[in-house]
Amino acid sequence: MGDAAILANGALSQSTAPDSLTFRISPPAALVMDSGATLSPLTIAYQTYGALNAARSNALLVCHALSGDQHVANLHPVTGRAGWWETMVGPGLPFDTDRFFVICSNVLGGCMGTTGPASINPETGNPFGLDFPIVTVADMVRAQALLLDHLGIETLFCVAGGSMGGMQVLQWAASYPTRVFAALPIATSARHSSQNIAFHEVGRQAVMADPDWRGGRYLIEGARPSKGLAVARMAAHITYLSDSALHRRFGRNLQDRSARTFSFDADFQVESYLRHQGAIFVERFDPNSYLYMTRAMDYFDLAADYGGSLANAFKGSRTRFCVVSFTSDWLFPTSDSRALVRALNAGGASVSFVEIETDRGHDAFLLDVPELIETTRGFIDAAARARGIS
């Protein structure tokens, strides 16, 4: 058994015994989902950083993206790598853990400890697979709200996230307007575009085309559709970068060779890089969970849930918003953020908007982009003053 297989099992073990705090909901309590399905029991795995103050007013919820998880600012239990937002979360950083109680939970349908398709279906004793109900962004947020109830947090100081995390931020503000003091949606959209649905469908078809997917029953049948998931990840990864970032970083440079090999080897650095991205992803992510996450994003259309008007979703909101986009993000282009800002304005919400100049594409929200760090710091500090957090 190679390292990849060991790590794959390591990742899957997180769905039964996560290296995280957990909150368990058991019957008769349950989560009622958009699909009409009712889920119980249900585990939510989460991490926290910093301490909740006496007024319980300093909780900051971080929402993770499609391939992220709750390990925001600690070593990852499966990969051993740093947390995914260590530029943002920590002492003295914008989400200052000396001041704020930062919470991040693995989303519903995820694979790092929160109940998802790799979890055991109590009705069968086997992993759910495709019997897991389809998850929406609103369902993810409902689960997070139950966690906050459990933690005794009535109102969040702030909810923040990028990409699918940003969708959760918007859903929080719409679903629970009185529970969100400040909201920071980054590199996101109030609805998933046709092109983005198309890319997700390619990824799903890549997973489902792998015969080891076994109709979603690979865990039961002892298989693993790693090749299909790797292809899905490779395709998606291109969309997270920008043409110019790829050009700057890789150009047409050859990988460890001085001339083309006239073969299908990974002659170009960019090929080698992509193959690596595919290979490391399958070590930590559940293929069915990938299907559910992409579907949740595809289904996200906040206006549709509010009579076709995005402004209605935020009508009368007292939440302070800071919307951030990146110039080179072609997955969630600035035009999506502008549409969101217009709707927030039309809904009467308080909103600031920053478009950050960078060639680093969608993934800029995860990177050490100084203007992002400073924008976030400024927004958070002002909101903390308004909220009376020292």
Next chain:
Amino acid sequence: MGDAAILANGALSQSTAPDSLTFRISPPAALVMDSGATLSPLTIAYQTYGALNAARSNALLVCHALSGDQHVANLHPVTGRAGWWETMVGPGLPFDTDRFFVICSNVLGGCMGTTGPASINPETGNPFGLDFPIVTVADMVRAQALLLDHLGIETLFCVAGGSMGGMQVLQWAASYPTRVFAALPIATSARHSSQNIAFHEVGRQAVMADPDWRGGRYLIEGARPSKGLAVARMAAHITYLSDSALHRRFGRNLQDRSARTFSFDADFQVESYLRHQGAIFVERFDPNSYLYMTRAMDYFDLAADYGGSLANAFKGSRTRFCVVSFTSDWLFPTSDSRALVRALNAGGASVSFVEIETDRGHDAFLLDVPELIETTRGFIDAAARARGIS
């Protein structure tokens, strides 16, 4: 055996008995390729439209793109559909078959009759598969030049094509400057970008991940990696369109249903459309040929072949160029065409450049875009007058 299987066999039968004119090169004649490989015997399958004039001065070579073939302006023998450039080629059209002798050959490495990986390797009696030598754009053009020799055509009135066809146009002008009177490269680039190599690598990995690919030996082993090729085509197809074209055509419209199904069905029209594009492509295209075509494009870097200077490739050229790009083409963006135009100018060539405003993306070169038709007509008519073609 379903329709798909029948058509797949129909497509493959073209590699042994094409419904086209053919030109066969036999030993001792041979094609010497960039890789150093020597290919002989070799068949080139081609179509012609119109008649060669007495002066042999009215030949117009059309070069096809990655997934195209020689069936430019006739019913396709496998799909039964119209030719791929019937907006451009025909009586009274810009490539006027009443005036010009239009030629299009299936490229080297293709699968519609010209020798490629699905052809029989005379050394083994089996299809080449991955034993077929890697093909470059320069190799494709060398094969076309041998065909023109055979047809007794010394100088082309014009060579025209889009995307990979445009790469061949540029290669023609660089390799055989005295044989090309006019050149019309559309929606193309003098080198394949890092992002484009990345997308091609995803496609190749999708094909190779399909266990029915069998290390490229699927024809020998009676298999067919249709699922992998369909995924590759789906991913590529998104890059041929634009975000706004997808939004205009599909948006978030649902397919034959009034509400989301909360499943992995193709709820959205764009998903259904993409699945269809994948399904029809595998009926007519050889998976290994797809690998070779993408590799040829990746390897294309005209400047690299001329001491790192693109201007050198066209130095002293007497060919008249018309370079065309489309505003919404993000695969071969206008910036690539501008770089090409600068190099042509620096090389002292005669060049006009038209950037056409359209939201139809890269595929605009195949579509009935009035400004493209009129631009082409104007360029061809002026060149014909200069060439003394009535």
